[in-house]
Amino acid sequence: MNCCIQTDGLTKTYGDTEVVSSLDLAVPCGSVYGFLGPNGAGKTTTMKMLLGLVHPTAGTATVLGTLVTPRNRLQVNAHVGSLIESPSCYPHLTARENLEVVRSLRGLPKSSIDEALATVRLDHTGSKPVRAFSLGMRQRLGLAAALMGNPELLLLDEPTNGLDPAGIQEIRELIRSLPAERGCTVLVSSHLLSEIDQMSDHVGIISHGQMVWQGPLSALHAQARHWLELHTTDDDRAAQLLKASRTDEGWVRVRVRDDESVARMTLGLAREGIGVVRLEERHEDLEDLFLALTGTEASL
Amino acid sequence: MRSLALEFAKLRRKHVLLIVLALVAAVLAWLFADAHGEGRGGATGWHSLFFAAPIMNSVFLSLLSTVVASRVADVDHEANAWKQLLCLQGTGSLLGAKLVCAMLVVALAVALELVGIIVIGRMWEFVDLPTVGSWASLALSQLVASLCAVSIIGAIALLWENQFVAVASGLTLSLAGLFSSFLPTALQRLVPSGYYTLLTTMQVVWGNGSSAPVFHEIALPLLDYALVAAFSAAACAYAYKKFSRREA
Numbered sequence: 001m002n003c004c005i006q007t008d009g010l011t012k013t014y015g016d017t018e019v020v021s022s023l024d025l026a027v028p029c030g031s032v033y034g035f036l037g038p039n040g041a042g043k044t045t046t047m048k049m050l051l052g053l054v055h056p057t058a059g060t061a062t063v064l065g066t067l068v069t070p071r072n073r074l075q076v077n078a079h080v081g082s083l084i085e086s087p088s089c090y091p092h093l094t095a096r097e098n099l100e101v102v103r104s105l106r107g108l109p110k111s112s113i114d115e116a117l118a119t120v121r122l123d124h125t126g127s128k129p130v131r132a133f134s135l136g137m138r139q140r141l142g143l144a145a146a147l148m149g150n151p152e153l154l155l156l157d158e159p160t161n162g163l164d165p166a167g168i169q170e171i172r173e174l175i176r177s178l179p180a181e182r183g184c185t186v187l188v189s190s191h192l193l194s195e196i197d198q199m200s201d202h203v204g205i206i207s208h209g210q211m212v213w214q215g216p217l218s219a220l221h222a223q224a225r226h227w228l229e230l231h232t233t234d235d236d237r238a239a240q241l242l243k244a245s246r247t248d249e250g251w252v253r254v255r256v257r258d259d260e261s262v263a264r265m266t267l268g269l270a271r272e273g274i275g276v277v278r279l280e281e282r283h284e285d286l287e288d289l290f291l292a293l294t295g296t297e298a299s300l
Numbered sequence: 301m302r303s304l305a306l307e308f309a310k311l312r313r314k315h316v317l318l319i320v321l322a323l324v325a326a327v328l329a330w331l332f333a334d335a336h337g338e339g340r341g342g343a344t345g346w347h348s349l350f351f352a353a354p355i356m357n358s359v360f361l362s363l364l365s366t367v368v369a370s371r372v373a374d375v376d377h378e379a380n381a382w383k384q385l386l387c388l389q390g391t392g393s394l395l396g397a398k399l400v401c402a403m404l405v406v407a408l409a410v411a412l413e414l415v416g417i418i419v420i421g422r423m424w425e426f427v428d429l430p431t432v433g434s435w436a437s438l439a440l441s442q443l444v445a446s447l448c449a450v451s452i453i454g455a456i457a458l459l460w461e462n463q464f465v466a467v468a469s470g471l472t473l474s475l476a477g478l479f480s481s482f483l484p485t486a487l488q489r490l491v492p493s494g495y496y497t498l499l500t501t502m503q504v505v506w507g508n509g510s511s512a513p514v515f516h517e518i519a520l521p522l523l524d525y526a527l528v529a530a531f532s533a534a535a536c537a538y539a540y541k542k543f544s545r546r547e548a
Contacts, residue, residue, distance in 0.1 A: 051387050053548040077387040088384035090375065092313045101381075104306055105388040129313075145384065 004029040004153050004185040005050060009059035012045050012209075019045050021209040022059065027187050027202070030179045034200030034217070035189040038294060042209040043189040044085060047155050050187075051082055064152055078106070081151035081184075083159055087142020091131035095122050095141050098130060102145045116144040119174070135162035143171065154178065156188045160195065172199050193286050207294035224284040226256040233275040241272060256281065303389065303397035304404075310375045311401070316368060320409045323364045327356045328416040335424045345426030347515035349417050350438055350502040357413075357442050358477030358496035364409055365449035366470020368402045373457035373466070383548045391544040395458070399536065402454060406446040410439055434501070437520065441499035444528055448492045449473060451532040455539035459546075495528045 005027035012020040020042040027033040037043050048054040050061050052073030061068045063076050090098050099113045106112075117123040120140040130138065139162050146154055156175070160168045176199050178184050190196050196203055197217070204214040213220065229251040232238040239246055242265065244254040254265070266276050284292075334352045338345040376382055385394055414435060421429070453473070457466035477493025488494040499521060504513045 048383075048548065051383075053383055053386060055547065074388065074390060080387070082384075082387060084383050086380055088379055088381040090310060090379040090381065093310070097309070097312065100309065101306055102384070102388070104302055104309075105385075 001026070002029045003027055003062075004064055005033075005187060006062045007046075007050075007059060008062075010046065010049060010056055010061055011058040012042070012049060012054060013057040019209050020049070020056075023206070023209070023211050024214075025204060025211065026214065027185060027204075029185050030183070031202045032175060032179060032186045032188060032200045034196030034203040035187055035206065036193065036196045036203055036290070037189075037191065037206035039191055041191075041206045041294075043191075043206060044157055046206070047082070047084055047157055047187070047189060050155060051077060051080065051084070053084070079152045080155060081146035081148065081153070082155040082157075083142045083146045084155065084157045086161075087138050088145070089130045089133075089138050089141055092129055094127055094129060095125045095133075095144075098141060099145060099148065102148050106149045108149045112148050116148045119147055120144040121170075136164055136167050139163055140167070140171075143174075150182050150184065152184055154184055154186045154188075156186065158190055159188060160190075168195075175199050193290050197286050205290065205293050212293045220286065220289060224286075224289060226281065226283040228254050228256050228262065229280050229282050230254070230276055231278040232269060233277060237272070238269055238274050241269065241274075303393045304400055307372060307397045307401035310379075311371065314371055314375065316371060316405055319367055320364065320405060320412070323360045324409050324412045324416065327353065327360045327413055328420065330356050331417060332420050335420050335426075338424065338426070341425045341427060343427060344513075344515055345424055346421055346428060346430050347502060348513075349421060349426075350430065350434065350500070351504050351513075351515060353413065353417060353438065354442065354445075354496045354500040354502075355481060357445070358480065358493050359474050361406065361409065361442060361446055361496060362449045362477045362493040363470065363474045365402070365406055365446045366453045366467060366473065368405045369450045369454035370457045370463050370466040370470065372398045372402045373454060374463045377461045377463070386548050392540065395536075395540055395543060398458075399450065399454060402450045403443070403447060406450060407443060410442050410446070413442075414439060434517070437501045441501070442496060444525060444532075445493070445495040445499055448495055448528045448532045448535070451535035451539075452492055455535045455542075458539050459542055489524065489527055492528075492531060495524060498524045499528065 003026045005025060007023050007025040010020055010023040010025065011018065023046060025046065035043050045054055049056050050063055050068065052068050052070060055070065064079055066072060066076050068076055095117060096113055099116055103110070103113055114123065120143050122137065122140050122144060130141065133141065139159065143159060146156065159175070160171050163171060172195065175186055175188055178186050188199060200217055202215065203217050203220055205212050229247065231251060235246065235250060235252050239252045242252065242254050244252050247253055269276060331349055331352055334348060335345060338348050376385065453466050453470045456469050457463060460466065473493045476491045477496060480488045480491040480494030481497050488498055501517050501520060502515060503518050504515050506513055
């Protein structure tokens, strides 16, 4: 697997507190990698270390094939777009003037500003200063700055913060389309499971600074346990016969088996004079898995 | 140059030029009153203006240096822009551009002030227009003294996001500049804004039984230039060291 980001034992300690602990992150090139974790798990600190804004206490980070050091930070970041925490916006300047700062620093053509503004649909803002922008508009401006110059790698820290539902959907679609349309790799952090589920194809789950799970999203879904729940004309007897447990709602819960076993089970119940009233297949969702992996609430 | 142009672009709509004009106008108004006291065609009119300008500058130019240095740093604090800038720009280039930007604004103020002094002197028909060397010496002394103020206040403004600290320090510097002229030279050298008058080559002697001041020019005070350069370099080096170690 060709990785655009690879960390090896990346650690950051503030005083006695280990914020990021021996993190081995592997972001495949061309993927949308969802970096998932509760608030305070160490996502932002990790992303700042990848950009060279925070110096690791131990371990290394390799970004786009280059080991990040304080000396080569600028060379590496020339190919990286980022939006970390809140967007950087000069409130007294217009959106165009704000992007002019990034354009100038990146040495891009003037047309890149129009392109970036159109991508995040801020091309109509004209002479309006950013101080008059809503939180969502500022977030879009931050995204536009990150997208300028079509970077090979995008680091987006909770990019949908402050957006309205339509805006959230729009940005999610944009992020999802980036690898195919612009050929870039995206590392996007969030504490929202549903968001990562909708945007990413790879996921890393971080808790208390440690990576608790990492891999393709499909593999995470495949880890989910499956079972059957049924209601019968006599649930107590059915549970006894099937050696099954009962849920709080009174359902009889049995481990999922192949179709043949399920058929035998229902016929067996029928032979005992117990009619199957309802039979439903259930499985753990991503939130249950997240809860099990991190030991926290699903979305904090 | 690109970094410097960016600093000026970021100051757009921050009314820096207005502040420059207001403070230069305040200095010139004072100098105009001073010239009025000399009377039309006064023999020591130019000397008097050359002596009074640095005294006024120790208050007003140190205040302008404070405001400009604070603005230049605060514009990025306010925008929460350090993360973005430090991803794309070297710390030395960023801080250097800020220092040069602030100094160019102060240089504009000094240039306007010198033009104003010429106009005032001409209006009052003072005789014996000073030589180009004298004008250059006055400009240099005020710029170097401002460099010290900009470096110190700039360092404070960079390291403390709350600009109250920088502005309060600048106001203290400005007040100290006003009173530093009354201190012995050794003590005056400890006050950064005291260098506006220490570096000037126009000196005055009071006394000899006469109430009229006697002006005379001295050679460039090289020791004081060296001291103020050392103060400025120390402030810049401290700001660079602290800032480059700070994590965004």
